[in-house]
Every structure is written in C-alpha cells, then in structure tokens.
Amino acid sequence: MVRLSASSRAIGHAVTATLCCLILIPMALVALTAFKSQPEVYSALPWPQQPTLENFRRLFAVSFDVYLWNSFATTILRVAGQVLIAVLAAYAFARFEFRFRNALFALVLGALMIPHSLTMIPIYIMVVELGWFDSWAALIIPNLAFPFGVFLLRQHMMQFPKPLIDAARADGASHWKILWRIIVPNMGPAIAGLVIVAFIECWNEYFWPLLVTDSDKMRTIQIGIRRFLDSEGVDSFGPLMAGVTLASLPALLVFFVLQKRVMDTFVSSGIR
Amino acid sequence: MTALAQGDLAGLGSLAPRRQRFEAAPYLYLAPLILLLGIFTFWPLLHTAYLSVTSWNLNPGVPVRYVGIANYEDVIDSDLFSAALWNTVVTILVSIPLKVLLPIPFAVFIWSMGSRGEIYRTVLFLPTMISFVAVSVAWLWILSPLGGYLDLVLSSVGIKLPPLLTRAETALGTIIGISTWKIFGFHVLLFLAGLTRIPHRLIDAMRIDGASDGVILRRLIWPMLGPTTLFVLISTVIFTMQQVFTPIDMLTKGGPSNATTNLFYVTYQYTFMNFSVGQGAAATVLLFVFLMIVALVKFRLFDRFVHYR
Numbered sequence: 001m002v003r004l005s006a007s008s009r010a011i012g013h014a015v016t017a018t019l020c021c022l023i024l025i026p027m028a029l030v031a032l033t034a035f036k037s038q039p040e041v042y043s044a045l046p047w048p049q050q051p052t053l054e055n056f057r058r059l060f061a062v063s064f065d066v067y068l069w070n071s072f073a074t075t076i077l078r079v080a081g082q083v084l085i086a087v088l089a090a091y092a093f094a095r096f097e098f099r100f101r102n103a104l105f106a107l108v109l110g111a112l113m114i115p116h117s118l119t120m121i122p123i124y125i126m127v128v129e130l131g132w133f134d135s136w137a138a139l140i141i142p143n144l145a146f147p148f149g150v151f152l153l154r155q156h157m158m159q160f161p162k163p164l165i166d167a168a169r170a171d172g173a174s175h176w177k178i179l180w181r182i183i184v185p186n187m188g189p190a191i192a193g194l195v196i197v198a199f200i201e202c203w204n205e206y207f208w209p210l211l212v213t214d215s216d217k218m219r220t221i222q223i224g225i226r227r228f229l230d231s232e233g234v235d236s237f238g239p240l241m242a243g244v245t246l247a248s249l250p251a252l253l254v255f256f257v258l259q260k261r262v263m264d265t266f267v268s269s270g271i272r
Numbered sequence: 273m274t275a276l277a278q279g280d281l282a283g284l285g286s287l288a289p290r291r292q293r294f295e296a297a298p299y300l301y302l303a304p305l306i307l308l309l310g311i312f313t314f315w316p317l318l319h320t321a322y323l324s325v326t327s328w329n330l331n332p333g334v335p336v337r338y339v340g341i342a343n344y345e346d347v348i349d350s351d352l353f354s355a356a357l358w359n360t361v362v363t364i365l366v367s368i369p370l371k372v373l374l375p376i377p378f379a380v381f382i383w384s385m386g387s388r389g390e391i392y393r394t395v396l397f398l399p400t401m402i403s404f405v406a407v408s409v410a411w412l413w414i415l416s417p418l419g420g421y422l423d424l425v426l427s428s429v430g431i432k433l434p435p436l437l438t439r440a441e442t443a444l445g446t447i448i449g450i451s452t453w454k455i456f457g458f459h460v461l462l463f464l465a466g467l468t469r470i471p472h473r474l475i476d477a478m479r480i481d482g483a484s485d486g487v488i489l490r491r492l493i494w495p496m497l498g499p500t501t502l503f504v505l506i507s508t509v510i511f512t513m514q515q516v517f518t519p520i521d522m523l524t525k526g527g528p529s530n531a532t533t534n535l536f537y538v539t540y541q542y543t544f545m546n547f548s549v550g551q552g553a554a555a556t557v558l559l560f561v562f563l564m565i566v567a568l569v570k571f572r573l574f575d576r577f578v579h580y581r
Contacts, residue, residue, distance in 0.1 A: 004381070004384050004485065005485075009384075012381035012384075015378075015381075016378060016381060016382065016392050019378065019396070019456075020392060020395040020396070022453070023395055023396065023398055023399060023453070023457065024395060024398075026410055026411070026414060026453075027398065027402075027410075029410075029414070029421055030406075030410045030413075033413075033421075041419075042419050042424065043424070044421075044424040044425050044428055085304045085305050085308070086305070088301045088302070088304065088305070089301060089302050089304070089305035089306075091301055092297075092298040092299075092301035092302045093302075096295065096297065096298035096301075098295065098298040098299070101298070104302060104306065107306070107309060107314075108305070108309070111309050111313045111314070113567070114313055114317065115510055115513075115514050115563070116514065117513065117514050117517075117536040117539065117556070117559060118316075118317060118320065118556055118559065118560055118563075119312065119313060119316035119317060119320070120316075120539075120540075120543075121316070121319075121320055121323060121539070121543055121549060121552055121553055121556065122315070122316035122319035122320055122323070123312055123316050124543075125319075125330075125549075126311075126316075128332075129332075142312045143312075144304075144308050145305055145308035145309045145312060145313065147309070150305060175297055200401060203403070204402075204403035204404065204405075205403075206403065206404060206405050206517070206518045206521075207517055207518065210521070211544070222403055222405040222406075225405050225406070225409060226405060226522060229409060229412075229522070235418075235419070237413045237416075237419070237420075240409050240413065241409075241410070241413065243409070244405075244406040244409050244410055247403055247405065247406050248401070248402045248403065248406045251401040251402065251403070252398070252401055252402070254401075255397070255398075255401045259394065262397075262401075263393065263394075263397055263461065266397075266400060266458070266461075267461050267462060267465045268465075
C-alpha cells in the first residue's frame with residue numbers, strides 16, 4: 001500500500017468528499033421532493049415541510065401499478081431464463097470435450113462484443129413478424145442469451161474440484177444429476193452475483209422496451225416514467241421525482257443488502 | 273441457423289473414424305444458447321447488411337426494393353450523419369480526460385486508504401445502480417430553467433439559469449456532464465480493482481531500494497494500470513454511443529439542430545423516426561465499421577501493454 005503524506009491525504013479527502021456530495025445531494029433532493037406537496041416543489045427549501053404521498057397517488061392513478069408489475073414479472077422471467085440457459089451452456093464448455101468447442105466458445109465471446117445497437121433493426125422486424133410486438137415475449141425472448149453469464153459460470157465450473165465430480169461419476173451419476181445436484185448448489189455466490197447483475201440491467205433497461213412496447217398494459221416502469229414526462233409535461237416535477245424514486249428503489253435495496261457481492265460482480269462484468 | 277449448421281457438421285464428424293465416441297450431450301446443453309445467439313445476434317448482423325442496400329419504410333404492405341449503395345451515399349452526404357459523427361468524436365475526445373483519466377487519482381487515493389476507503393467506494397457506486405431514465409429525469413428537473421431546483425436556488429441570489437439543454441452550444445456538454453455523473457464512480461471502482469491486483473511485495477521491494485512514493489506511482493502503479501486504462505477507454509467509447517441513448521432520447525431527441533445526436537442515436541432516427549430502414553441499416557453498418565476501427569486500435573495498443581497482464 002502506498003502511504004500518502006499528510007497534506008496530500010487532506011487534499012484527497014477534501015476532493016473525494018466533494019465528489020461524494022455531488023453524487024449524494026442530487027439523489028437526496030430527488031427523494032425529498034418526491035414527498036413535497038405541489039406548491040412546495042417550487043420552493044428552494046430541500047425538504048418537505050408537510051410530507052405527503054400525493055405524488056405517489058398521482059402515479060398510481062395512471063397505471064404505474066401495471067408498469068411495476070410488468071417490470072417485476074418480465075425481469076424475473078428473463079433473468080431466470082438467462083441464468084438457466086447460461087448454466088447449461090457453461091457446463092458444456094467446462095466439462096465436455098467435443099468438436100467445435102473452441103469455435104463455439106469464440107462465438108460466445110464474439111457475441112459479448114456486439115452491442116445491441118448493431119442488431120436492433122432486424123430483431124425489431126422479427127418481433128413484429130412473429131406477432132410479439134407489445135407483449136412480454138418481445139421483452140423477454142430476444143434477450144435470453146447472456147454471453148457474460150456463460151463466460152463467468154464456465155470460469156467457476158472449471159475451477160470446481162474434479163475429485164468430487166469423478167466420485168459422482170464413479171457412483172453412476174448422470175451429467176444432468178452432477179450439474180444440478182453437485183455443481184449448481186456449490187456455486188451459490190457466483191450465481192447470486194450473476195442474478196443481481198442481470199436483474200439490475202433488465203430492470204433499468206430503456207431502449208429495448210421503448211422499441212417493442214406500445215400500450216399501457218405492456219409498459220415497464222422506465223418507459224412509464226418517460227410517458228408520464230411526455231403527457232404531463234415538465235411542470236409535474238413532484239410526481240416525476242416520485243416515479244424516479246420508485247424506479248430506483250429495487251436496485252438500491254438489492255445493493256444495500258448485498259453490497260460487496262454486487263460491487264464485485266459488477267466490476268468483473270465490466271472487465272470482461 | 274448457426275446451431276443447425278454446426279449440428280450437421282458435428283454429425284458428419286462423428287462418422288469419421290475417431291477414438292472418441294460421438295456424444296450428443298454437449299450439443300444439447302449448448303443448443304438453447306447457440307440458437308438464441310444465432311437468431312438474435314449473428315443473423316441480425318447479416319440481415320442489417322442486406323437491409324442497408326434496400327429501400328423499405330417498415331410497412332409490411334410495401335415491398336423491399338434493392339437500391340445498391342444509394343443509402344450509404346445519402347447517409348454520408350446528410351447533415352444529420354456528419355453531425356452525429358462529429359458529436360461522437362467530440363464526446364470521445366472530451367470523455368478521455370474526464371471519464372478515463374480523472375478517475376485514476378481518486379482510485380489511487382481510495383486504494384491508499386485500505387479498508388477505510390469503503391464508505392467512498394459505496395457512495396461512488398450508487399449511480400451505477402440507478403437507471404439512466406431516473407438519472408435523466410432527475411437532471412432535467414434540477415437543470416430546468418423554469419422552476420428547476422438549481423434555478424430556484426440561483427434566482428434567490430439573482431442569477432438566471434440559462435436553458436442548458438435547449439441551446440445548441442450547451443446541450444452536448446450537458447449530456448456529457450450527466451453521463452459523467454452516472455459513470456464516473458464505476459470507473460473509479462474499475463481502477464481500484466486494477467490496483468488491488470498489484471502485488472504488495474513489489475511495492476515493498478521498491479521501498480527497500482529507497483524509491484519515493486512519487487517514483488512508485490510513476491514507475492510501478494501507472495504502468496500496471498495500463499490494461500485497466502485501456503479497458504476503461506474502450507468501454508467509454510461504447511458507452512458514449514450505446515448507453516447515452518437514454519439521456520439523448522429523454523432530454524433532447526438529438527437536437528437542438530442535431531447538436532446531441534450520435535452514431536447510435538442516428539440509426540434510431542433514420543429507422544424509427546424517418547421510417548427509412550435502408551438508411552438506418554446503412555448507418556448501422558457504418559457504426560459497425562467505426563467500432564471495428566476502435567477494436568483494432570484496442571488490439572494494437574494491447575500488444576504494447578501485454579507484458580503487464
């Protein structure tokens with residue numbers, strides 16, 4: 001570890017603390033404004049003098065309950081599918097010798113580097129032709145492949161102690177049994193980290209649901225906020241801040257419960 | 273598609289005399305993933321290339337017409353696309369000092385604190401958790417010249433907040449600022465992760481040899497951060513186009529007068545605002561070329577840094 005001199009430490013604290021304030025103050029302002037009454041939104045006083053739930057009530061009057069349900073349900077289904085498919089593929093890459101293994105793995109790594117922006121037009125056309133437009137299927141199915149998950153789980157499965165697997169094989173256990181009874185139960189932390197990253201990515205997504213949903217019945221919370229901004233205009237800052245608070249809450253809760261794991265997996269998903 | 277082709281080839285392979293018995297199991301485990309990647313990642317890449325030489329308006333009743341390279345000519349000649357290219361390049365050039373280099377001193381400082389830096393790490397990570405929609409709406413409110421929070425505070429001391437997002441001169445800078453707010457802390461954490469991989473005994477050895485902190489920073493820490501720096505650089509380039517879609521679409525729609533559009537947003541504008549699928553696809557292919565150039569630069573640079581990995 002490098003030990004800095006007292007003066008550079010002081011400067012470091014001052015600058016870093018300022019940066020933290022720049023992050024925390026806007027977040028606090030938003031959360032506090034969510035509980036302000038309509039006239040108070042236009043006061044420079046940061047906190048509400050008579051806290052009220054009026055802003056949240058206005059949101060739920062325009063089907064934010066449906067948006068929340070769509071977000072939760074499609075996120076859970078999609079993440080479950082993503083992780084299941086990634087577990088199966090990772091097992092094949094980690095535990096089998098077969099032709100084209102390296103070529104197929106290169107394909108997965110290649111997919112990791114292809115951003116959504118390059119594939120959106122044909123997928124959109126496909127979704128429309130399949131009749132999936134404005135449905136949960138459109139939100140879930142095109143996004144079920146999760147190359148980063150395959151990559152991470154393969155890494156963990158290759159480090160899995162071989163004697164355990166050999167012993168199970170000797171007892172006549174099938175691959176299917178080994179995967180679900182021995183490997184997966186022992187990969188709790190890795191899978192949990194993956195679930196969290198996938199959950200947050202999906203929950204926060206804007207571009208794809210914007211493209212393939214259209215009706216109030218199918219909108220997710222992020223798109224709901226955008227529609228509210230469009231329809232009510234910028235003079236509804238109170239309810240908008242309530243919407244922002246509501247949309248941010250699940251991810252922040254997950255973060256505060258599982259801080260270290262969330263940060264580690266996010267950082268490793270960044271360094272792919 | 274791909275999975276089918278690979279499956280057939282695998283079947284042929286098993287006919288050849290081989291020591292190993294053909295096993296279907298790995299292909300079955302892989303089938304869902306490969307099918308999905310084939311249908312929703314690789315096939316669309318090819319389909320985009322095809323669409324880029326056709327003319328179509330997204331209407332199923334209208335036939336697709338082959339037009340050759342006309343779309344490319346239209347796109348490259350248009351003011352919209354040159355604005356997008358220019359804005360992308362400007363954003364990347366501004367982002368390198370702001371989002372790639374500036375996080376490094378913060379990371380080194382927090383790293384030097386050891387486990388006591390935990391609180392800083394936690395706070396810096398928070399914007400990563402919040403959706404870009406939430407971040408955009410929050411800043412829209414704070415920066416609004418009509419009853420926005422900053423306006424309320426400033427007007428009490430007699431300053432008028434200019435309309436940052438609706439002026440061509442300030443809009444792009446404001447979008448860059450908002451995206452910096454969202455990503456800065458995450459980049460600090462990436463550099464922190466890079467720093468923790470530096471072996472302590474190297475630092476101790478240098479110190480025993482009488483090296484000062486300054487020398488250790490210059491000669492050991494900075495070069496060891498090479499790969500992380502490069503990685504952050506590349507992901508910043510992609511982030512600059514891909515993620516920034518959200519604030520652009522929410523706050524400026526690419527305007528005013530194309531001041532904030534970028535190479536990704538422009539493909540959306542062509543396809544879903546002008547309903548010109550061919551031009552959108554042509555712009556996508558050009559974006560692909562741009563990203564390939566970035567990737568090539570990355571590999572070239574990696575060769576120079578590779579001995580630090």
